[in-house]
Amino acid sequence: MRLFVELATRAFKRALRYRAAALAGLATNFFFGLLNASILVALLGERSNVAGFDAQGVITYTGVSQALIAYLSMFGSYELMTSVYTGEVASDLLKPMHLLRYYLAQDFGHACAQFLLRGITIMAIYELMFDMVYPQGVFAWLALLVALLFAWGISFVWRFLVNLSSFWSPNAKGFGRLAFLSATFFSGMLMPLDFFPDWVQRICYFTPFPSMLYTVSSIYLNRITPEQMLQALVMQVVWIFVLVGVCQWVLTRGVRRLVIVGG
Amino acid sequence: MTSKYLVYLTHNLQVYRRLVGVQLRSQLAYRGQFALDTLSTFVVTGLEFASLALVFSRFEQIQGWTLAEVAFLYGLVEMAFGIMDLVFAGFDPHVFGDRVRLGSFDQMLLRPINLTVQVFGSDLTLRRLGKITVGVGIFSYALSNATIVWSVPKLLYVVVTGVSLILFFGALFIAGATITFWTVNSVEALNIFTYGGSYMMSYPMHIYQTWLRRFFTFIVPAAFLNYYPALYVLDKPDPFNLPRVMQFVAPGVGIAMFLLALMFWRYGISKYQSTGT
Numbered sequence: 152m153r154l155f156v157e158l159a160t161r162a163f164k165r166a167l168r169y170r171a172a173a174l175a176g177l178a179t180n181f182f183f184g185l186l187n188a189s190i191l192v193a194l195l196g197e198r199s200n201v202a203g204f205d206a207q208g209v210i211t212y213t214g215v216s217q218a219l220i221a222y223l224s225m226f227g228s229y230e231l232m233t234s235v236y237t238g239e240v241a242s243d244l245l246k247p248m249h250l251l252r253y254y255l256a257q258d259f260g261h262a263c264a265q266f267l268l269r270g271i272t273i274m275a276i277y278e279l280m281f282d283m284v285y286p287q288g289v290f291a292w293l294a295l296l297v298a299l300l301f302a303w304g305i306s307f308v309w310r311f312l313v314n315l316s317s318f319w320s321p322n323a324k325g326f327g328r329l330a331f332l333s334a335t336f337f338s339g340m341l342m343p344l345d346f347f348p349d350w351v352q353r354i355c356y357f358t359p360f361p362s363m364l365y366t367v368s369s370i371y372l373n374r375i376t377p378e379q380m381l382q383a384l385v386m387q388v389v390w391i392f393v394l395v396g397v398c399q400w401v402l403t404r405g406v407r408r409l410v411i412v413g414g
Numbered sequence: 415m416t417s418k419y420l421v422y423l424t425h426n427l428q429v430y431r432r433l434v435g436v437q438l439r440s441q442l443a444y445r446g447q448f449a450l451d452t453l454s455t456f457v458v459t460g461l462e463f464a465s466l467a468l469v470f471s472r473f474e475q476i477q478g479w480t481l482a483e484v485a486f487l488y489g490l491v492e493m494a495f496g497i498m499d500l501v502f503a504g505f506d507p508h509v510f511g512d513r514v515r516l517g518s519f520d521q522m523l524l525r526p527i528n529l530t531v532q533v534f535g536s537d538l539t540l541r542r543l544g545k546i547t548v549g550v551g552i553f554s555y556a557l558s559n560a561t562i563v564w565s566v567p568k569l570l571y572v573v574v575t576g577v578s579l580i581l582f583f584g585a586l587f588i589a590g591a592t593i594t595f596w597t598v599n600s601v602e603a604l605n606i607f608t609y610g611g612s613y614m615m616s617y618p619m620h621i622y623q624t625w626l627r628r629f630f631t632f633i634v635p636a637a638f639l640n641y642y643p644a645l646y647v648l649d650k651p652d653p654f655n656l657p658r659v660m661q662f663v664a665p666g667v668g669i670a671m672f673l674l675a676l677m678f679w680r681y682g683i684s685k686y687q688s689t690g691t
Contacts, residue, residue: 175603183610186613322450336461347468
């Protein structure tokens with residue numbers, strides 16, 4: 152545990168050091184959020200409510216989505232595959248810590264820093280510019296906090312799994328790009344899932360991605376009842392267990408066939 | 415005098431062909447990677463448009479524009495940006511910023527070949543064909559589903575607009591690359607102009623807030639490169655009542671932006687100081 156905290160703290164401090172990059176990222180998030188909000192408000196047009204969203208709701212939804220991008224690394228992360236390709240993974244594997252936990256600790260620190268730098272700040276900027284919706288009641292706030300933590304958990308294990316493809320393929324980067332960016336569609340980042348036709352929604356819910364992003368925004372926007380919130384949290388836990396299981400299975404096989412070329 | 419220019423031009427073209435040839439061969443040498451990259455560009459671009467098309471079954475129109483009409487803007491932007499990204503890849507601020515930071519731009523300065531030609535020839539990202547293909551698909555959907563009263567001038571003007579858009583996006587890349595001479599790194603904020611700009615131009619300008627619309631009409635003249643031409647081709651009324659001639663200034667704006675960017679690029683080179691790496 153001490154090792155975990157130490158690794159996480161270091162990753163946290165490292166991420167905090169890139170303030171100029173965070174500022175640029177914030178500007179980009181805000182601009183894209185603004186465009187998405189304009190598009191959704193224009194789609195709503197005269198209608199006051201579509202699938203439980205009003206203008207205030209869609210604007211808040213774009214804010215929450217943009218605030219989560221950096222925290223959940225929605226566009227992916229490539230650390231493990233880089234480590235595999237450079238051969239550093241050999242020393243990662245020698246560490247007195249399971250590979251998954253070693254990366255988990257660092258990703259946690261990184262995510263916490265992004266949550267502060269680009270999550271809270273985006274919401275603050277939105278608050279200054281727009282009239283926003285908030286979670287109603289203590290239970291919703293608690294559910295939100297837990298959902299945020301689990302969402303990061305799913306995101307981490309999913310990204311780790313994609314990175315494991317580098318044990319087999321020299322093209323893991325291209326594969327990763329495809330996997331990560333496709334996930335944005337199923338997670339509800341491009342459009343609120345409830346706006347899609349039913350059959351598309353059903354496909355989306357076969358994947359872990361709605362549990363990553365859409366669950367958080369549904370709780371934030373008070374779109375679901377307390378019972379549904381609990382169900383959504385349980386669903387998140389199920390996905391974490393499934394993904395961790397798959398990860399372990401793949402990792403064992405990957406490590407067995409790993410060959411490091413010395414140098 | 416003219417023949418001297420001609421020799422210079424053909425020489426540069428030959429150099430460009432060689433440089434690009436090297437790039438193509440190296441990209442096609444890794445067939446698996448090329449196929450995967452092209453596929454992922456295709457899928458990602460496709461899913462973005464699909465997410466819009468799918469919600470249209472619920473909304474049917476966006477501020478008076480049908481999906482086919484939006485697809486006209488959207489497809490034109492995807493095609494033009496994709497082609498620009500393919501040809502101007504050497505100027506991609508992210509790639510070029512690395513070049514400046516790591517010092518490989520200094521190597522280019524040492525070669526007795528035109529610098530701009532070298533940067534043009536330094537990259538040609540074939541995987542953008544994935545994006546261009548989706549753009550062609552979206553644009554074909556627009557042409558076959560939107561009610562357009564075709565005429566020869568309209569047809570010609572669509573082609574002219576497409577070329578102007580490519581020049582406009584190219585100007586953004588060249589200007590972005592030039593900025594990295596000073597900033598060296600941190601080009602993230604430029605994404606707002608390149609990717610943000612093209613994303614914004616994929617939708618009719620009248621859905622945006624006034625200040626945003628004014629900015630992209632009068633400061634960065636993006637609106638003249640596809641929204642106003644689209645009003646002409648689709649016979650839509652102009653909600654802002656600008657003079658009708660504004661629907662036809664796309665080539666002028668495109669060429670002017672491109673020349674301005676080239677001048678900025680020249681200025682940047684003359685002021686360039688190496689990072690010493």
